[in-house]
Amino acid sequence: MNRYFKAPLMGAAAAPFLAAPAYASTIDETVNTAFANATGWFVSFIFSPFPGTSFPWIVAWLVIAATIFTVYFAGIQLRGFAHAIALVKGDYSDPDDAGEVSHFQALATALSGTVGLGNIAGVAVAVGIGGPGATFWMILAGLMGMASKFTECTLGVKYRNEYPDGTVSGGPMYYITKGFKERGLKGGKPLAILFAIFCICGAFGGGNMFQSNQAHAQLTNVLGDFPGWITGVIFAGIVFATIAGGLQSIAKVTEKVVPIMAVIYVATALVIILMNADQIGWAFGQIFEGAFTGLGVAGGLVGALIQGFKRAAFSNEAGVGSAAIAHSAVRTKEPVTEGYVSLLEPFIDTVVICTMTALVIIITGQLVMDPATGLYIVGESGAIETVSGNTGVALTSAAFSSSFGWFRYILAVAVIMFAFSTMISWSYYGLKAWTFLFGESKAADLSFKVIFCIFVVIGAAASLNPVIDFSDAAIFAMAVVNIIGLYFLMPIVKAELESYVSRLKSGEIKKFN
Amino acid sequence: MTEKIVVAYDGSENAHNAVNFALDVARAKNATLVVVHVLEWSPYSFLTKTEIEERHMRRKEELERADKAIVSPLLQEIQSSGVAVEVMVKYGHISETLLKVVADTGAKQLVIGRTGQSSISTRLFGSVAGTLAQAAPVAVTIVP
Numbered sequence: 001m002n003r004y005f006k007a008p009l010m011g012a013a014a015a016p017f018l019a020a021p022a023y024a025s026t027i028d029e030t031v032n033t034a035f036a037n038a039t040g041w042f043v044s045f046i047f048s049p050f051p052g053t054s055f056p057w058i059v060a061w062l063v064i065a066a067t068i069f070t071v072y073f074a075g076i077q078l079r080g081f082a083h084a085i086a087l088v089k090g091d092y093s094d095p096d097d098a099g100e101v102s103h104f105q106a107l108a109t110a111l112s113g114t115v116g117l118g119n120i121a122g123v124a125v126a127v128g129i130g131g132p133g134a135t136f137w138m139i140l141a142g143l144m145g146m147a148s149k150f151t152e153c154t155l156g157v158k159y160r161n162e163y164p165d166g167t168v169s170g171g172p173m174y175y176i177t178k179g180f181k182e183r184g185l186k187g188g189k190p191l192a193i194l195f196a197i198f199c200i201c202g203a204f205g206g207g208n209m210f211q212s213n214q215a216h217a218q219l220t221n222v223l224g225d226f227p228g229w230i231t232g233v234i235f236a237g238i239v240f241a242t243i244a245g246g247l248q249s250i251a252k253v254t255e256k257v258v259p260i261m262a263v264i265y266v267a268t269a270l271v272i273i274l275m276n277a278d279q280i281g282w283a284f285g286q287i288f289e290g291a292f293t294g295l296g297v298a299g300g301l302v303g304a305l306i307q308g309f310k311r312a313a314f315s316n317e318a319g320v321g322s323a324a325i326a327h328s329a330v331r332t333k334e335p336v337t338e339g340y341v342s343l344l345e346p347f348i349d350t351v352v353i354c355t356m357t358a359l360v361i362i363i364t365g366q367l368v369m370d371p372a373t374g375l376y377i378v379g380e381s382g383a384i385e386t387v388s389g390n391t392g393v394a395l396t397s398a399a400f401s402s403s404f405g406w407f408r409y410i411l412a413v414a415v416i417m418f419a420f421s422t423m424i425s426w427s428y429y430g431l432k433a434w435t436f437l438f439g440e441s442k443a444a445d446l447s448f449k450v451i452f453c454i455f456v457v458i459g460a461a462a463s464l465n466p467v468i469d470f471s472d473a474a475i476f477a478m479a480v481v482n483i484i485g486l487y488f489l490m491p492i493v494k495a496e497l498e499s500y501v502s503r504l505k506s507g508e509i510k511k512f513n
Numbered sequence: 514m515t516e517k518i519v520v521a522y523d524g525s526e527n528a529h530n531a532v533n534f535a536l537d538v539a540r541a542k543n544a545t546l547v548v549v550h551v552l553e554w555s556p557y558s559f560l561t562k563t564e565i566e567e568r569h570m571r572r573k574e575e576l577e578r579a580d581k582a583i584v585s586p587l588l589q590e591i592q593s594s595g596v597a598v599e600v601m602v603k604y605g606h607i608s609e610t611l612l613k614v615v616a617d618t619g620a621k622q623l624v625i626g627r628t629g630q631s632s633i634s635t636r637l638f639g640s641v642a643g644t645l646a647q648a649a650p651v652a653v654t655i656v657p
Contacts, residue, residue, distance in 0.1 A: 329565045
């Protein structure tokens with residue numbers, strides 16, 4: 001047991017350095033510069049715009065994919081919504097299968113991986129740069145993303161690997177390999193390897209550094225300024241104890257607290273919105289007007305659109321392939337049922353929770369507007385000026401505490417919980433990709449976990465911008481490979497869906513409740 | 514069709530008494546005894562990713578353990594009684610699952626042991642025996 005207490009002790013040992021900020025900030029600066037230099041080329045490749053425009057090709061890639069899946073499956077997110085709810089309620093669960101993972105549990109666990117800082121900090125970044133209009137594009141991307149998620153999660157279950165001891169491994173690397181082979185297509189294996197590499201980067205980036213970075217930002221917001229690497233070391237210790245030390249109880253507690261936190265967060269947002277009920281019409285006016293004019297933000301309409309789409313993809317991970325890894329572990333006779341259930345995730349994550357955050361920021365008047373022109377004032381960095389100069393999670397915190405001062409303490413706890421649960425989720429995704437590349441062995445397992453924890457420290461010490469850029473880039477790189485795979489494999493999903501729907505109509509698939 | 518009597522069994526002393534009581538009744542009425550062992554499970558609890566991955570394996574282990582440690586020893590013990598016995602091992606909420614078995618089998622009686630829960634937890638949450646006594650649509654016998 002002793003070693004689990006090492007982390008907090010190291011934190012305490014680090015306390016004297018608080019008195020020497022000059023020394024500490026040099027560490028942070030060194031990490032920061034090294035990090036920005038190492039990842040810059042990758043970031044600029046992923047976000048390079050179409051020649052002659054400012055529109056990044058990657059955003060178009062995601063939007064086009066979500067549109068194609070929506071059309072190809074004839075609006076499955078609308079058609080299948082009621083059936084998805086019925087599945088989660090357990091209406092179609094065979095009572096004889098009780099004791100296996102239920103659809104509700106699969107959804108709740110997958111959600112606790114995606115509901116996280118993207119919903120709190122990510123939205124603040126989007127609205128802070130793209131203005132209220134970014135919200136409109138974010139909701140649209142969330143709705144379209146439901147079809148992408150449906151496609152990838154169905155495949156994840158269909159092509160998972162089942163081992164003799166009863167455990168399973170699945171995800172894009174498995175469906176790309178096996179599905180391509182089944183369809184007689186070449187190039188499945190290299191594509192799967194590429195995905196696994198990007199997935200590991202994503203696990204280190206958005207699933208790790210972004211989380212510890214924003215958790216640190218939230219801590220300094222509440223406790224006052226102190227060097228990031230201290231937060232990083234403490235966090236890394238706890239994460240390591242959980243994922244490598246077999247301290248599953250921490251993960252269990254988080255898994256139970258995160259859904260409660262999400263409910264508290266949404267409830268508080270609703271109360272704040274209702275307190276400003278007279279502003280709701282105005283806020284939606286801003287969202288629609290901003291969506292098509294930009295209301296003076298950098299890049300205008302395109303600027304708002306890019307921010308909205310980027311943040312939605314980062315938050316709900318539709319098309320990225322991570323959810324397919326999470327869902328593939330669930331036992332079900334029909335892969336399509338996991339697809340149905342998973343299409344609720346972008347809805348809850350983006351259309352409900354992200355929109356709440358955006359509305360609270362807009363309604364509480366955090367963004368500075370020029371009263372004469374009705375346009376937002378853009379600062380030198382390209383972001384809209386805010387009332388107290390906040391960005392990221394601090395902006396959300398300021399918006400919520402403008403109505404309830406105490407809420408920033410709850411938010412601080414929520415952010416740390418969300419950050420932690422997202423890290424645990426991504427350590428699982430990253431590990432699955434890692435073992436796909438290096439085989440399932442104890443050594444491979446442990447080496448991944450150690451590297452993962454080192455990145456926790458780097459994330460907390462680096463400043464926001466390089467971290468957010470790299471996080472986005474790595475996660476979008478996953479989407480590039482995953483979506484290529486999805487295009488080739490979507491006829492398989494369609495066949496599964498048609499067979500399932502016809503059996504549902506004929507009564508072969510029974511309703512139990 | 515012969516009459517059926519459902520008896521809940523969890524391996525405890527009281528449950529044992531319940532089975533013996535039910536055996537006597539079944540013998541007298543020439544009825545079939547349905548022995549039910551319920552493993553507590555909620556489909557609405559929250560699991561971690563690792564727990565989800567291992568769930569299928571754990572379920573298999575739990576069922577094997579229930580059979581080996583609880584159900585099989587009982588069957589051996591009562592096989593000489595001459596009463597027809599059916600066995601069910603089910604996952605779910607204990608009272609709800611027992612009520613469902615009663616409904617599905619069309620049983621006329623339910624026999625349960627009074628478990629030795631502490632009085633505080635019983636006051637707060639109610640006991641299985643108490644719930645069943647109130648909610649069952651058939652005659653319930655609670656055996657101490």
